[in-house]
Amino acid sequence: MSRLxxxxxxxxxxxxxxxxxxxxxxxxxxxxxxxxxxxRDVDFLVDADDVRAVHEALSALGYxxxxxxxxxxxxxxxxxxxDLLYAHRPTAxxxxxxxxxxxxxxxxxxxxxxxxxxxxxxxxxxxxxxxGRDRDDILALLRTGRGKLDMREVRDYFALFDxxxxxxxxxxxxxxxxx
Amino acid sequence: xxxxxxxxxxxxxxxxxxxxxxxxxxxxxxxxxxDLSDWVDLMEVVxxxxxxxxxxxxxxxxxxxxxx
Numbered sequence: 001m002s003r004l005x006x007x008x009x010x011x012x013x014x015x016x017x018x019x020x021x022x023x024x025x026x027x028x029x030x031x032x033x034x035x036x037x038x039x040r041d042v043d044f045l046v047d048a049d050d051v052r053a054v055h056e057a058l059s060a061l062g063y064x065x066x067x068x069x070x071x072x073x074x075x076x077x078x079x080x081x082x083d084l085l086y087a088h089r090p091t092a093x094x095x096x097x098x099x100x101x102x103x104x105x106x107x108x109x110x111x112x113x114x115x116x117x118x119x120x121x122x123x124x125x126x127x128x129x130x131x132g133r134d135r136d137d138i139l140a141l142l143r144t145g146r147g148k149l150d151m152r153e154v155r156d157y158f159a160l161f162d163x164x165x166x167x168x169x170x171x172x173x174x175x176x177x178x179x
Numbered sequence: 180x181x182x183x184x185x186x187x188x189x190x191x192x193x194x195x196x197x198x199x200x201x202x203x204x205x206x207x208x209x210x211x212x213x214d215l216s217d218w219v220d221l222m223e224v225v226x227x228x229x230x231x232x233x234x235x236x237x238x239x240x241x242x243x244x245x246x247x
Contacts, residue, residue: 002222031218038225040232071245079232090245104215119247127243160246 001105007080008042009106014057018049022054023099023110025085025120032111035140041083041136045112048088058082114145116169119157126161142175
């Protein structure tokens with residue numbers, strides 16, 4: 001098993017004491033929705049009520065917290081990193097609550113829906129527009145989930161970030177590529 | 180005389196089978212294994228090729244907008 005997979009396995013085992021088990025988000029979670037790409041980013045959505053429990057679990061695993069805010073935290077252990085997004089608003093709480101459970105090579109873990117991932121990727125893109133990777137990931141999720149995604153929910157996320165223009169552009173690109 | 184067993188590719192063949200280019204899709208578009216084993220396999224190969232992770236960019240959150 002890869003070192004990164006071991007890192008995920010360790011983290012999900014340590015999260016067992018949480019009130020709500022954290023769910024995978026970010027690049028790794030894409031793999032659960034048929035979009036596989038190499039990533040070293042390990043990102044979890046964590047219930048805001050579990051901040052302390054998760055911090056204690058990660059500290060016991062040797063991680064140091066290098067950034068912490070009401071919304072997010074970054075942990076490092078040597079060259080390994082683990083990022084957390086805290087669910088304290090209704091949308092993130094709902095996405096965490098509805099996260100799917102998967103039996104994986106790394107253990108049983110929860111994964112946020114494809115629609116939710118698009119929302120989080122869009123949030124990341126809005127915060128760092130220079131990172132083309134988030135746009136590519138959204139495009140891949142839209143393409144792979146064509147006909148299966150709840151587009152009403154997806155549209156709500158783009159509207160929330162005032163980026164309906166981007167959704168139109170991405171859907172146009174998918175239509176163009178398919179024709 | 181060409182004794183090579185290799186097939187000869189024409190320029191037109193090359194155009195159909197680009198080594199690197201926009202026609203190459205870097206992400207799988209077919210259903211993957213639900214247990215994430217595709218990603219685990221991929222990362223094993225990636226770590227063989229890149230055993231030491233490159234330095235990660237510094238965390239920058241100033242002004243970040245969180246709405247979800």
